[in-house]
Amino acid sequence: MQFLESISSAVKSVLSHKMRSFLTMLGIIIGISSVIMITSIGDGVYNAIHNEIATFNMSTIQVFPRNVFGPSILTYNDMDAIQNLPNVNNVTTMIESNSNQRIQLRNPLETRRGSITGLDHNYHIIENINMLYGRFISENDINNMARVAVIRPEISIQVFGFVNSVGRTIYIEGNLGRLALTVVGIIDVPLDTIAAQSPPSMALALVPATTLSSLRNTPNNIDAMMVSMDNPIFATETAEQITRLLNIRHNREDGFAALSMTEVMDFIEIIFVGVTAFITFVAGISLFVGGVGVMNIMMVTVTERTREIGIRKSLGATGVLIRLQFVFESIVITLIGGILGIIFGIGSALALTIAVSHFSPMEIIATVDVTAIIIAVVSSILIGVIFGVYPAGKAANLDPVDSLRYE
C-alpha cells in the first residue's frame, strides 16, 4: 500500500518539474534510443544481406589472387587443375575489362560507358542465369574465341529499341579496339537483389572469357574463378585444397584466396556482432553519463527538499519509506527516459531505413527486436536504482531536527 503511494507520489513529483525531468532524462533517452536504433537497423541490414546471400548458390567458392592490383596470374590451366580436385563439381571464370568501353546506341551520336565481362559456358550453371531469348555463351564460343555477346534487355532497348535483338550486331569501342559482337542471347536480370549489382547484371555485354582474354593480350590469364562443390559441408576443406594447389603451382607462400559463401556469411556475422558490441559499449558509456546526470539531479532534489523530508519524517515517515520514495523518483525518470528512448529509437530506425531503401537496391526493413526492448527497459530501471540509491540514502539519513530547520 505504502509502496503504491510512494510510486504515485514519485510520478507526481517527476511530472511537477517537466522541463528539469526531461533534461535529466535526455542522457538516458539518447543512450537507449541509439542502442535501439542501431540494433534495429543492424538487424534489418543483416536480415537483408542474409536474404540476398540465401539466393546465392551456397555451394560456390570464389577464388582470386590476393594481389588484386596488376595483371592476374591465374590461368585457364589452373581451372583445369582445380577441376580435378575432390568435391569440385564445376569451375567457371570471370574476367572483366576496364570500365572505359563505349557501346554505340541507337542515336548515332550517343554511346554508353561501361565494362565487358568475360564468362564461360559453366557460369550460368553455377549462378542460375535465365535466358529471355537465345542462348548463353557456349563451349564452342569459348573454344573459338567467338565474337558473340549476351546482353541485358535494358542494353538491347537502348541500342535497338526492342528487347529481342538476337542475331543483331553491337559495336563496342575502347582500349580493346573496336569490336563487332553478334548478339546470341538476352538474359533475364533480377532487378532488386544484390545479384543485380554482380558483373553480369552491370556489364554492357557478356562475352566468352577466352575472347576477352585474347583481346587483353593475356590469352592465358583469368581474373577470378568460381568453384561449385558437390558437397558444401566440406567447403572449408575444399577451399584449403584449392589455395594449397594454387600456391604450389605458382610457387607462392600465400598468393590466393578461396572464399566460400558460408565463410562470407560467417564473416558478415562476425562483423555485425563486433559492430553491435562496439555500439553497445558506446551506448553503455552514454547511459553511464546519463545515470550520473540523474544522480546529480537527485542530489540537488534531495537538498532542495530537505525541509519536505523533515516534515515527512516528523509525521512518521521511516527512513526506508523516504529512501523508497527517492529511489522510485529516480526510477521514474530513467524508466520514462528509457521508454521515450525506445520509441524515438524505433521511429528513427524506421525513418532511416525507409529513406535508405529509396537509394539502395536492397530493401532494408528495420527489425525491432523484443529482446532489445526488454533489455532497454530493464537497464533503464537498473540505472535508476544504481544512481538513485546514493541520493535516496542521503535523504533517508537526514537528521529530522536539522532538516526541519532547513530554509
Place this chain on the structure above:
Amino acid sequence: MNELKNKETETSNLKTMLEVKNLRKIYKNGHLELEALKGINFTVKEKEFVSIMGKSGSGKSTLMNILGCLDTISHGEYILDGENVAGLSQNRLAHIRNKKIGFIFQSFNLLPKLTAQQNVELPMVYAGVNKSKRREAAMYALSRVGLSDRGHHRPNELSGGQRQRVAIARSLVNSPAILLADEPTGNLDSRSTEDVIAIFQQLNNEGATIIIVTHEPEVSEHTKRIITFKDGQIVSNVNVENQIIAVQRNPNDIE
C-alpha cells in the same frame, strides 16, 4: 471549594501521558560541550493543557524536539504514553512520531504541492490507513478546525490562520497521545492567533493533551499550566489561576 477538590481527585486519577526524569541534553562539538538541558523533571497528565515558556536559548526548543522524538536524549528518561523513548531506534521513533505525537509548527510545515486534504492525510499514509478511510478521517479533522470547504485548496491559496488550522487537523488524524505545538501563533496576526488558541482550547475540552511552546504570555495565559525555562532548567511550574478563554469567530467570518 467542593468543586475544586473534585477536580483535583479527578486529575490524580488521570493517566500520565508524558514523564521526563532527570533529562539532560549535551551537544558536543569537538572538545566543546554545551549542556542545553540540565536535568529536567516534569509530568504531563491526560487532558492537560501546558505551555512551556522561556527566552530563546533557554532550552525550550531542544526540549520540544526531544518530546517530539525528533532528537535523542543524552541522559535520563522520557516516558511517553507508558513507553521509555530513550535509546529507541530511528525506525521505532518514526513510528512513535506517527502514532503518538501530533506536531504543530510555527511555520505550519505543510507540503506546498499537496492540497489541504492530502496534507491532512499524510500521517495516515505513513500509518498504512487505506484511501477511503483516510479521506473520511481527513474530512472530519478539517471540519473540526472549521475548514470543511477548503480541502482541495493548496497551502498557498490559504491564509496563515487557515494553514495553521490545516496543520492542526493534520496533527489530529492519528489520534495522538499528545499534541506538541511549537510557537504555533508565531507567524499569525492577533485575530488568527485568537482563532487558533480557541481551537486548542476546544480540543483540550474534548480531551486532547496539549503542550505549547511559546514565548508570548498572551498565549500561555490561555493554557492551564505554565512551565518556565531558563538556562536549560525549569525555574517555575505553576497552574494558571484564571485561564483566559479565547473566542473563536464564526467560521463564516473567517477569510
